[in-house]
Amino acid sequence: MASVYNWQLGRGMSYPHQEAHSQLQFAFVFNINRCIACQTCTMACKSTWTFAKGQEYMWWNNVESKPYGGYPHNWDVKLLAMLEAENPDGQVWRTKRKTPESPYGEFKGKTIFEAASNHRSEGGSMRALGYVPPDEEWRSPNIHEETAAGKIREKDQWGDSVELPEHRVWFFYLQRLCNHCTYPACLAACPRNAIYKRPEDGIVLIDQERCRGYRKCVEACPYKKPMYNSTTRISEKCIACYPRIEGKDGVLSPDSAPLETRCMAACVGKIRLQGLVKKTADGKWAKDPDNPINFLVRERNVALPLYPQFGTEPNGYYIPPRWVPRSYLVQMFGPGVGDALDQYCCPDRELLSVLQLFRTTQQIIFKFRIEKGRKVAEVESTLPSGKSAVQEIFNDTVIGYNKSGREVTRITVEEPTFERSKNHVNSI
Numbered sequence: 001m002a003s004v005y006n007w008q009l010g011r012g013m014s015y016p017h018q019e020a021h022s023q024l025q026f027a028f029v030f031n032i033n034r035c036i037a038c039q040t041c042t043m044a045c046k047s048t049w050t051f052a053k054g055q056e057y058m059w060w061n062n063v064e065s066k067p068y069g070g071y072p073h074n075w076d077v078k079l080l081a082m083l084e085a086e087n088p089d090g091q092v093w094r095t096k097r098k099t100p101e102s103p104y105g106e107f108k109g110k111t112i113f114e115a116a117s118n119h120r121s122e123g124g125s126m127r128a129l130g131y132v133p134p135d136e137e138w139r140s141p142n143i144h145e146e147t148a149a150g151k152i153r154e155k156d157q158w159g160d161s162v163e164l165p166e167h168r169v170w171f172f173y174l175q176r177l178c179n180h181c182t183y184p185a186c187l188a189a190c191p192r193n194a195i196y197k198r199p200e201d202g203i204v205l206i207d208q209e210r211c212r213g214y215r216k217c218v219e220a221c222p223y224k225k226p227m228y229n230s231t232t233r234i235s236e237k238c239i240a241c242y243p244r245i246e247g248k249d250g251v252l253s254p255d256s257a258p259l260e261t262r263c264m265a266a267c268v269g270k271i272r273l274q275g276l277v278k279k280t281a282d283g284k285w286a287k288d289p290d291n292p293i294n295f296l297v298r299e300r301n302v303a304l305p306l307y308p309q310f311g312t313e314p315n316g317y318y319i320p321p322r323w324v325p326r327s328y329l330v331q332m333f334g335p336g337v338g339d340a341l342d343q344y345c346c347p348d349r350e351l352l353s354v355l356q357l358f359r360t361t362q363q364i365i366f367k368f369r370i371e372k373g374r375k376v377a378e379v380e381s382t383l384p385s386g387k388s389a390v391q392e393i394f395n396d397t398v399i400g401y402n403k404s405g406r407e408v409t410r411i412t413v414e415e416p417t418f419e420r421s422k423n424h425v426n427s428i
């Protein structure tokens with residue numbers, strides 16, 4: 001095994017392949033607080049890519065209700081239990097020392113690659129700890145939709161969770177697709193070398209000619225996003241709508257600039273922002289604070305990776321839901337949760353401006369600029385951590401630019417309003 005650096009863990013880790021990095025990396029930020037579970041994203045993906053025979057159960061994009069929902073069923077709980085059994089009480093974070101290259105501290109436990117050494121799967125050694133879900137776990141994709149956890153009267157299993165601002169009874173929607181990981185477990189596990197990561201944008205693809213359907217990728221992916229097609233007998237996964245990323249949609253992208261994927265572009269709740277972030281030759285995120293994804297993930301740490309402890313360095317990031325017990329969120333998004341929520345609940349003017357960019361254009365925004373506006377409000381609030389804060393709100397204008405540097409969106413913090421004329425009450 002080679003040694004690679006995983007910034008989300010704040011340390012090096014073992015991985016079956018040497019470091020090799022793309023120039024740009026496909027990445028996205030989802031604001032869980034805004035999702036209404038309309039499943040428009042899910043259907044946009046399904047109707048574009050997985051409507052053929054053998055793909056009936058494939059939901060490359062899905063939105064599940066947590067804590068009980070999951071597709072396949074219990075995908076995360078099962079793997080967390082396997083890791084815990086492998087390293088009892090050892091799956092912990094040390095958060096005292098943080099640096100720009102270890103913003104959440106250091107993970108002291110075992111990743112799925114490190115925990116695999118004692119395990120063998122059918123037909124050979126295991127490169128990543130995992131399992132193949134049985135058929136019944138791929139049924140009922142939206143099982144336990146909106147089933148809440150918690151008790152009204154007594155302390156529940158999450159200890160202090162009955163204290164506000166967390167809710168006594170809670171659930172939330174988790175939007176999921178392939179994370180196009182920096183260290184993909186699917187790629188590491190494939191005995192045919194059929195899975196590759198594109199050097200130009202970091203998108204992870206399965207070569208349909210080379211795949212023989214051994215399902216090692218299904219077993220290894222901790223997020224269970226490769227899926228086996230029993231008609232063609234090969235595996236398939238999200239392809240990140242790569243023709244759109246390549247700017248091949250001439251109507252929507254006249255200057256051949258990259259477009260967001262179908263699931264992002266269709267999002268009704270405006271929770272999704274997708275981008276391509278610059279990487280340096282040694283795999284670090286380049287300093288690029290004017291890129292909105294870079295700003296939210298690396299400058300502000302307000303959007304956090306999903307289960308960073310699995311070790312694949314996923315490139316999907318989430319603004320955590322405000323009302324959910326912190327211990328649950330920390331397990332899911334790592335120890336950066338408290339800081340992220342304090343910032344989200346009382347955003348400064350720059351963060352508030354960038355939050356307006358979600359779903360204002362189908363073009364991928366490579367750069368933003370803020371034009372300052374007048375102060376419109378001042379609000380006193382108590383942060384989730386208990387500290388007091390005063391939020392000043394300014395009606396700033398945020399402008400987004402595509403890859404060619406062309407302006408593709410312009411939006412103010414205050415939503416424009418129109419007053420109907422007295423003569424035409426039903427029109428504007």
Ligand code: SF4
Nearest residue numbers: 178179181185186221
């Ligand atoms: S989420 Fe799973 S399928 Fe996607 S790149 Fe990561 S390991 Fe591979």
Ligand code: SF4
Nearest residue numbers: 035038039041267269
């Ligand atoms: S389209 Fe947006 S709001 Fe609707 S379920 Fe998907 S992520 Fe949530």
